[in-house]
Every structure is written in structure tokens, then in C-alpha cells.
Amino acid sequence: MATSKASKVKLDPARIPAHIAIIMDGNGRWAKRRFLPRVAGHKQGMQNVKTITKAASRLGVKVLTLYAFSTENWKRPGSEVNYLMRLPVDFFNDFMPDLIKENVKVEVMGELDDLPPQTRQASEKAMADTANNTGMILNFALNYGGRDELVHAAQKLAKQVQEGELFPDDIDDRHFANALMTGFLGDLADPDLLIRTSGELRISNFLLWQIAYSELVFVDDYWPDFSPAALEAAIAEYQARDRRFGGLKNKTAIFW
Template sequence: MIGAQQFRTHFFVPNLPNSITRPAAIRVASPPSILGTRITAVSAAGAPIAIPCGEGGDGGCKTLLLPLGLCREALPKHVAVIMDGNGRWAASKGMPAAAGHEAGCRALQGMVKLSCKWGIRVLTVFAFSSENWHRPKPEVDFLMMLFENVFKSLSGDFLREGIRICIIGDSSKLPKSLQNMATELEEITRNNSRLELIIALSYSGRTDIVQACQKIAQKVKNGILKPEDITESRVAQELDTSCAAGYAYPDLLIRTSGELRLSNFLLWELAYTELYFAQSHWPDFGEDEYAEALLAFQKRQRRFGLRTTS
């Protein structure tokens, strides 16, 4: 059993301020950000070309530079990530699990920054599963505090950089303070459109499908829908991921730490998603690893069950 003190003594994430600027006081100009502001791209032949950046942000972003070999037209619109291996990363370095979770937060900041710079439209990350509630209480308590710390510290960056936040999962199990913070963060970023960051907290893919079916069944019972009205698109509308309008289905799923399973994540949405399994633990998943995953995606031929003609 991991002791509570072990987690409390390591509750610090470098580069994250310790206090939040309240939304009413947030200013979108001037302050430096953790997120990039200049964007450039390359052609399929590898030659640099200038392209418009996404909407949102402070208006200072002009062009996007992609790593050699990547073509913007072939990038996935929606990337989903199972951020695995924080504990193993920490153990391999003789550090407590808390240090691994903190390092994992920094890795997520890096991926958000790169996704903005490279033109990814939606990034969905598996931060805490419904099964994770069965971990030792000190670890769970630490993670809840860590989520609050990150939300507080980065709310200004999310707003300024045009990042829209959507929290999915069973929020009723989260601490009330975290529930309120998540709701506030969703509200102040709801008009942003540069990147949609979907954070799965207390999430279960099976539970999401069940609650969608329950909503539909209730609508049939109330006479709002007929049984023949139930289609795949109707089910999708009732899922938590419906917040990602237009890009609800991930093009690419990345899982780190060498594990080869979905772990109850986005079970409906991943039907035709390309899967990429990285050997590195999540805290070590940086720019080179992300670019390698995107390059592997671009080399694949997506058929969606159809037979291609030669």
C-alpha cells in the first residue's frame, strides 16, 4: 500500500503556477504561454510551405512547421491517447508513483502544445478510468488534487490559445471542487475552436454506451422516438464524445508503455480507428515519439471495411 505522505510530499508540477487567475481577470494578450504561437508546414516532398493556423488564440499564430516527412493534408483530425506507464516510469527511476503522475502531466502539456502547432483538431486523453477508483486511496486523492492543480494553472492558457475543454465520464464520483472547476473550465472555453481537448475522467466506454441506451429507451418510452428511429448516429448523439461535433470518431489511437489493449476506452468510437502502440512510457512520449506515431498513421491505407481496387 502506498502511503499518503508519499503522495503529499511530491505534489508539485514544475512550470505550473500555484494559483489560478480567475476567468473574469484573464487577459488574452501579452503573457507568454506554454503553447506555441507560430505554425508552418511541409509539402509531401518535405519542402516547407506556409499554411493558415487554426482559429482561436491571440491572433499571433501565422504558419506551421511540421516535422520532416509529415504532410498536413494526411494528418489525423482526431487523436486519442491512453496515457499509460506513469507508475512504471517512476519505478524504473526509483521514484514514487506521484512523481510519475507529475511527469505525465508535463508530457500532456507537451502533446497539447504540439497538437495546436501541427493542426490536430481534437485530442482525447484517458486521464482516469472508472476502474482507477480501486487504486489505493492516497494515490486517488493525490490524482484528484493534481487534476485540480493542472486545471487551475492552465485555464488561462486554454482560453488564450483557443483550446476548448470537454470533460467526459461519470463526474458524480469526482470531488465537488473538481466538478465545479471542470464545469467552469468548459464554460469559459466553450467558444474556442483551435483545438478541442477532451479529458476522460472517471470514464468507462461500456458505461457510456449503457447510459446512451438508457437515454434512448426513455425517449422511446416517452414517445419522443420510435424504435425504427434508433440508428448508429442516434446512439452516437447520446455518447459523451458527442461534444466533438464533426470529429467524434478518432482517426488515430496512441497507447504508450507497450500495452496492447483498449482498457474500456472509447469502445463505440474506435470501430475504424488506426491503432498505434508505443513502447515508451507516457512521461517519455515527446515530440519525436508523437511525430513517429503520426508518420506511421500517414503510411497506412484506411479502407473502412471496403476492398481497394489496384
């Protein structure tokens, strides 16, 4: 279900989703509508990360996972990729004082070894500088792909079996979840709410295992226009839904 421009809503503070994941889509189209180069949309989108990070933290969200760069995004023009690789460096340099002030802890997951050295180093420094923060976790998916993650998890478990650390029959949901890139999040690894901006109705290879029972909200706003009010509207839609995780609340109603 797609939602449009948001107005102020009333939220139940006791039912704020613990983990929100966002596919930040529409930067290029935002720029095109304004007759600007695509990179201008990416720059504005990164500015909006600051706004939404603060809003989510102040609402009581525990984990905010943002799809920043996919394993497929390398197919874009070289000039655009180079600009996107520079954005995390500028973002962390500029936003670090606010992250510290907000008590936000930065995590970055993905194939970090394949990033340009400057991008990888900026990411590692941000994680180190905020390691002792105890507030919301701002988790960037950078050079990340859901299928790639599943393959690496399978390889990791296969290696454990090969080395005698694990029997094949011991592999269950918990073992597999712990082998994923979100394993460090423990019980918070699975998003309660997944939001995609720009009106597109796709998952785009994002958190394929983790969103098995997530509530999905698709909004029409391009990411640079996605406001704190729009975030609250998405949370309100989440709170209005009945999450059953495959079961029934009224277990007597088994035939209809």
C-alpha cells in the same frame, strides 16, 4: 504494431488526423524506474499533457481526447486516487493561461457527478473559461469507462422510446452515436488515430464504439517520456496506412 523512440519525420500537413485519442499509460512504471513514488509519475505525466497539447494543436489536430481517469481507477489505493483527483485542479489552475493563448477549448466527459466537488468544479470552470475558444478541443475522459458509456447511451435511448420521442426501429448508428458522451463532437467524435503508450497492447475500456475504424498505434515510451517527436512518428505511421473502412479501393480485386 509497437514503435520505439522517435526521430524527426516528415508529415503530410493535408493528412493530419482530425481526432487523436491517447491512452496515457506508464506513469507509475516511469516513477518506479527512477525509484520515485507512483504519484511522481502522475505529476510528470500531467506536465506532459501540456507539452503534447501544444504540439497537437500546432500540428492542426482538431480534437485531442486523453484518457485521464477510468471508472476502474477507483480500485487503486486511496492515497493515489486522492492525488489523481487533485491533479486536474492543479493542471487547470496552472495551464489555463496557455490554453487561452493557444485558443484551445476544454471539454471533460465521464461520470462527472461522482467526482470530488473540487475536481468537478475545476473541470466545469475550465470548460466555461474556454467555451469561446475556437481552436483544438482538448477532451479529457475523466471517470470514464467505455462499457459504462454504452450502458448510459442505451438507457438514454430507451427513455426517449418510453416517452414517445423515438420509435425503436428509428434507432440507428447516428442516433446511438449522438447518445454517447462524444455526441457533442459531431462528425469528429470517432478518433482517426488511437495511441497507447508504455508498450501495452490493450484498449482498456476506452471509446469502444468510437474506435471501430480507428488506426491503432502502440508505443513503448511511458507517457511522461512521450514527446512531440514521438507524436509526429505516430502520425507518420498513421499516414503510411491504407484506411479502407471495410471496403476496397480496387473494387475489381474481389477474390484476393
